[in-house]
Structure formats: C-alpha cells, structure tokens
Amino acid sequence: MRKDAVEKARQVRLVIMDVDGVLTDGKAFYGGSSLEVLAFDIRDGTGIKYLHRSGIRTALMTGRDIPAVRDRALTLGIEEVVQGAKVKKEAYESIRERAGLTDAQIAYIGDDLPDIPVMRMVGLAVAVSDAPPEVIEHADIVTERRGGEGAVREMAEFILKAQGKWEEILSRYLD
Numbered sequence: 001m002r003k004d005a006v007e008k009a010r011q012v013r014l015v016i017m018d019v020d021g022v023l024t025d026g027k028a029f030y031g032g033s034s035l036e037v038l039a040f041d042i043r044d045g046t047g048i049k050y051l052h053r054s055g056i057r058t059a060l061m062t063g064r065d066i067p068a069v070r071d072r073a074l075t076l077g078i079e080e081v082v083q084g085a086k087v088k089k090e091a092y093e094s095i096r097e098r099a100g101l102t103d104a105q106i107a108y109i110g111d112d113l114p115d116i117p118v119m120r121m122v123g124l125a126v127a128v129s130d131a132p133p134e135v136i137e138h139a140d141i142v143t144e145r146r147g148g149e150g151a152v153r154e155m156a157e158f159i160l161k162a163q164g165k166w167e168e169i170l171s172r173y174l175d
Helices: 005-010 042-053 067-076 088-099 113-119 151-162 166-174
Strands: 014-017 057-061 080-082 106-110 124-127
Touching: 005 124, 005 151, 014 088, 014 151, 042 057, 042 067, 042 151, 057 067, 057 088, 067 080, 080 088, 088 106, 088 113, 106 113, 106 151, 113 124, 151 166
Parallel strands: 014 057, 014 106, 057 080, 106 124
Antiparallel strands: none
C-alpha cells in the first residue's frame, strides 16, 4: 500500500470496477452457442451495497458485452454500466464527465493490462492480488483477495474505514 492511499480513499465518491477478473474470477462457462454464465462473489455484492449506503456511487466498465453483467448491476443497484469498452480510458472519461467528478474523487479496481491507463488517471487505483506485476505497480493498494473472491468487498471496507463510515455500517448489525 502506498503511504498516501488512506488520504486518497477519503476523497472517493465513485468506485468504478472492471468485471472479468475483478467481480469474477475470470472464468466464463458456456452452455450452447448463446449462453454465458459468470460467477459473482456475494461478499463483493454486499460491499457494493455498503458503498451505496454510505453515499458512494458505483459503476461497472468492461470490454465485453454480457447480459449477466447487466443483470448483476440491476440486482445491486449499480446505475452506470459501460460494456464493450474497448478503450477503457475513453469510457472512463465519459463516466467521469457524467458523474461530474474529478479524477481524485474516483477509485478504480482492475486486474489486467487494459486497466492501467485508467488506474493512472484516478485518485485511488486498486489492483486485485492476482493481477500481473505490471498492473500491481500502478496500484495505490493491492487487495489480499483474488479477483472474484471478495476483492471488491475488501476495497469497499478500506474506503469506508478511511472515510470513517465503517462504524456506521457495523452498528446496523451490532446494535
């Protein structure tokens, strides 16, 4: 973790997530010519809901176009979903403009080389633990968990703790 990561996390108002290799473990299961199944970690979904409860918006950005991604976003209340983003930097800039935020107010979590340009622009860059070294070197924090195995939840907790909002989330379950 970079020494200024906590300070960067305090400024986050929007979290943008890659999908394959971040919200999933990168595996895709095919059943026939048109069915593609992805597995999402429930803990990641819970972390996303905690971000929403704390006033932090979320978005998904992926290079592929998969119906399961739209379905998962709808289930979690993720309003911004950009699929087919072949050039992620351009997709990111579009999301940032629609959100009306600065780079410093945005966190991004990625796992592979196409994520590096966005990671270099945002305020808080996060890499999953199983990302290649070239991606990890551009991250402010690296999760202990692998992509698709709770890495997004881990990142959400880091941001919420940095912002002093984690105790409020906990109080709902401890009172």
